[in-house]
Amino acid sequence: MKTAKFNKNGGTIIAEITCGYAQPGAYTLLLWEANENKIVMEKKGNFINPDDDSYELPLPSKDNDGRLVDCLITIVITPPIKDYQADLTISQDENILGSETASGQSDGATVTVELFVKLESQ
Amino acid sequence: MKKYYVILLLPMSILSNNLFAQSNPETELASQYRVNFSIPDAPAFKLLGADPSNILKPASVRELAIGFSEFLGSDNSIILTKSFALEFSPGLLIGGKKLTLKNYQKNPWMYRTRISIATNQSENENKATTLAFGIRVTKTDESDLRTKKNYEEESTRLAKQINDYISIERKRLGPTIPLDEIKELPEVKKEI
Numbered sequence: 001m002k003t004a005k006f007n008k009n010g011g012t013i014i015a016e017i018t019c020g021y022a023q024p025g026a027y028t029l030l031l032w033e034a035n036e037n038k039i040v041m042e043k044k045g046n047f048i049n050p051d052d053d054s055y056e057l058p059l060p061s062k063d064n065d066g067r068l069v070d071c072l073i074t075i076v077i078t079p080p081i082k083d084y085q086a087d088l089t090i091s092q093d094e095n096i097l098g099s100e101t102a103s104g105q106s107d108g109a110t111v112t113v114e115l116f117v118k119l120e121s122q
Numbered sequence: 123m124k125k126y127y128v129i130l131l132l133p134m135s136i137l138s139n140n141l142f143a144q145s146n147p148e149t150e151l152a153s154q155y156r157v158n159f160s161i162p163d164a165p166a167f168k169l170l171g172a173d174p175s176n177i178l179k180p181a182s183v184r185e186l187a188i189g190f191s192e193f194l195g196s197d198n199s200i201i202l203t204k205s206f207a208l209e210f211s212p213g214l215l216i217g218g219k220k221l222t223l224k225n226y227q228k229n230p231w232m233y234r235t236r237i238s239i240a241t242n243q244s245e246n247e248n249k250a251t252t253l254a255f256g257i258r259v260t261k262t263d264e265s266d267l268r269t270k271k272n273y274e275e276e277s278t279r280l281a282k283q284i285n286d287y288i289s290i291e292r293k294r295l296g297p298t299i300p301l302d303e304i305k306e307l308p309e310v311k312k313e314i
Binding site for chain 2: 019021022025026027028032037039042044046049050068072073074075083085103110113114116
């Protein structure tokens with residue numbers, strides 16, 4: 001699992017989900033409370049329009065210390081391209097703090113992947 | 123000394139699309155066959171006139187496809203290939219990993235464009251090797267699902283449905299259970 005170290009006094013933390021190889025799909029973004037099975041934020045989206053796939057995490061930013069960003073992504077493998085790639089990128093104040101990627105090829109109709117990034121203040 | 127010939131094929135599919143655009147509008151099904159089959163795979167191979175039975179041709183629009191033939195000599199030793207084919211989509215090769223569906227839809231022909239390179243050694247006594255380059259530009263492709271709004275919506279709906287089933291269990295079980303275990307749950311397996 002990747003860790004994104006953020007500035008606790010900095011601006012809003014952003015989580016962005018992207019899907020490559022022009023594959024359609026949908027996702028669920030979950031923000032888990034630190035060391036708890038409690039969801040702080042939940043967002044759903046798809047890859048029809050990439051302009052609405054960035055989400056602001058709750059403020060103040062320091063509250064996100066120890067929280068886990070979890071993104072469940074289901075990609076529809078559209079022939080003839082069998083490749084897929086999904087990325088979860090965490091940024092703050094226009095700086096990328098960390099990212100997680102799942103990629104590969106599939107002969108199946110769909111692929112579901114899950115990306116985790118842990119948030120840590122510095 | 124070996125002789126080399128180089129052949130360059132211009133974007134013939136653009137030409138063929140325009141030529142066939144005058145066909146009977148009533149034959150809609152036939153027009154779809156036209157789009158699917160009028161353009162040769164790996165044009166460079168066509169130029170060489172190589173026998174398809176002994177050359178592996180790249181299949182469909184793939185990011186990168188390589189075909190080799192006749193790797194083995196008569197004594198089963200590995201020999202240099204007499205025929206070689208390389209076909210790729212430059213658009214997908216360079217920017218595929220970050221290519222969004224929306225960007226694809228803006229200029230789909232860019233990502234359908236394929237460049238092919240092929241060599242073939244003649245069987246006659248001079249053993250000349252012929253090298254050919256081809257470019258295939260598919261301006262219109264009725265079989266391209268990515269440009270169909272209906273497919274985009276239906277596939278997104280399907281993906282959301284699957285994702286929802288899995289996320290319900292994820293929320294119930296917490297973030298520590300591996301995804302593969304969730305996929306194997308009977309209630310999830312049944313739905314997806």
